[in-house]
Amino acid sequence: MGQVPVTDTPQPGTAPAGVVAPVVDRHGLTHLAYGFMASKALFAALGVDLFSCLAAGERTVPELSASTGVAAHRLATLLHALAGVGLVVAGPDGYTNAPAAQRYLVRGAPGDLGDYFRLQVAQQVYPALLHLDAGLAGTGVAFDAWSGLLADPGEARVFTEAQHAGSLGPARRLADRLAPAGPCSVLDVGGGSGAFSYALCARDPGVRATVLDLPAVVDVAREYRERAGLTDRVTLLAADAVRDPWPGGLDVVLMSYLLSALGDAEIDVVLAKAHACLRPGGLLVVHDFVLHDDAPGPAPAALWFLQYVASRPDAVSFSGATLAARLRGHGFAPRRPEVLIPEITKVIVSSTAVPT
Structure with a gap:
């Protein structure tokens, strides 16, 4: 299901991990x-691959206009905005990428997350959140x-x-x-492209x-399996995780971003x-996304849970403790949750009982 990138270390002046700083002034509200x-x-x-155009170093607005095909006066306005939020750096003769943009937003870079932001967040999650008010009210x-959205081949x-x-x-880290x-x-x-299986x-x-x-x-995962050269080790099973049967006798069941995308009753089913x-x-x-047990947040995880409310009325959020309780209710012995993506996701490994 939904996927998110690694966050950077909190900047100086922000609240320490696990502590939510209250908004205290108008600036915080406008932010x-x-x-x-x-x-x-x-x-x-x-969308215009601007960060890739800046990958080799400083470039002028006319040079960037020629590379992106965006008129110089419109591109200059976009660059002012990007500089204002810290994604590019304005120099005496042009612009360069900010460090995070160079590392994560240049196409083909080792940490490239551009397609994730450009495709899923911009084209699916962002539009879905326009329906959050109706989702909260239960009127639409x-x-x-997500199963309905993903029934469409293009989506x-x-x-x-x-x-x-x-x-x-x-x-790879998991x-x-x-x-x-x-x-x-x-x-x-709910393995999507199969990235976790390939790793x-x-x-x-x-x-x-x-x-x-x-x-x-x-159908799309089949292409990634071919590229990974794993057709002999990875089987693709087209099925609905909630409604269709699963194979048995397994050593490991992996659910990445699955439970958060399900309704409350469906979690018990899977x-x-x-x-x-x-x-x-x-x-x-x-x-999956996991909230703190004894404090608000973390904000990124809480916001990801919130976006599911826009797409289904039975969406729920959970902390490590509440999820562990559900796991125990189904016969699992969960271990202590461990952070995988700071401030966003954790991993809970649970074992089944071994007969004595």
Whole structure:
């Protein structure tokens, strides 16, 4: 389901981790109210591949106009806005990328997240949030849950390509943390492009994975599997995770960003299925947005939970403690949650009982 990038270390003057600084003045209010304008400036710059045009160093407005095809006077206005929010740096003769833009927004860079922002956030999440008021009131939603949106082949492609771009880094970190060894069967439920499965397979040659997702998503995942050269180790299963059966006798079930995208009752359905399809001693790995147990926030995770309210009336949020309680209710023994993406996601690994 939805995917998000790694956040940077909090800047000086901000509240420490786990502490939410209250808004105390008009400046703080306007910063929040105008935040959507900065988002649109970012999306517009990605749309014309502006950050890639600045990858080699400082360039003038006329040079950038020639590269992007945007009229110089309009491009100058966009550059002023981008400089104002810190995404580019204005110099005496032109503009350069800010460090984060150079690292994460240049096409093809090792940390490239541009397609994730440009496709999923700009074209799916942002428009969906226009329906948040109706979602809160229970009078309407942006679309019929994510499964409804992803039934459309075009939307499924946008979503899956964006998710893949945003998943590569977290997938490698999760694979290193789990460190599978020897023969291991993995079911990647709601696995999208299969990025997490490919990372696990790259970590150990004994891993065999099945990626279960909706048919239109699987059609796109097939292309990524081919590129990864894993057609003999990764099976693609077109199915609805809530309504259709899962294979059994598995060592690991992975759910990345799945539970947050489901309705309250559906979470219980998939947790019960996970327990039923795991062998005794098998592991359930949940990677998702997770709230603090004893304090507000973290803000990015809380906001991601909120956006689901725009698309389904039964969306819920959860902390590590509340999710662990649900896992125990389905026969799992959850370990302590561990941060994967700071301020956004955590991983909870749960085991099934081994018969004595």
